[in-house]
Amino acid sequence: MKQFLFNLVYTFVMILLVIEGYEFQRKLVHEGSAMFNMYPSLLFLSVYPIVLGMLFRLPLLFKEVKDGNKWKVGWVKIISIGLPAFYIASFPALYFSPITDIVNLYPMNLNLDEGPIISIAGVVFGYVLLDSIKE
DSSP states (O other): HHHHHHHHHHHHHHHHHHHHHHHHHHHHHHHHHHHHHOOOHHHHHHHHHHHHHHHHHHHHHHHHHHHHHOOOOOOHIIIIIIIIHHHHHHHHHHHHHHHGGSSOOSSSSSOOTOHHHHHHHHHHHHHHHTEEEEE
């Protein structure tokens, strides 16, 4: 019963975070278009799904920490899954950042209107980042 209540509350909190994050992103887009500065909304579009992915994995990480074993990092998973997902998730922020004038960091043809792809990649990266911490 205790686990059921925890899962129920956790689900409601995650749904609330998704809804509030979406509303905050809409506010950033509206303010950015009025001030001709879209970089804060694009940065939020990149960072927010990563944080959500980490929050999705957090209960399992707490359970693993509670067991009290030695920890190591699964670099293969981070490099093979995490880096490509991070590149796709950070594409909107990288596209308009000052560093892209120096280095060509966006050779792939990804449209900034493809929000679901960017969001899914961010959630995958956040989840893989915490999932690669193993016993």
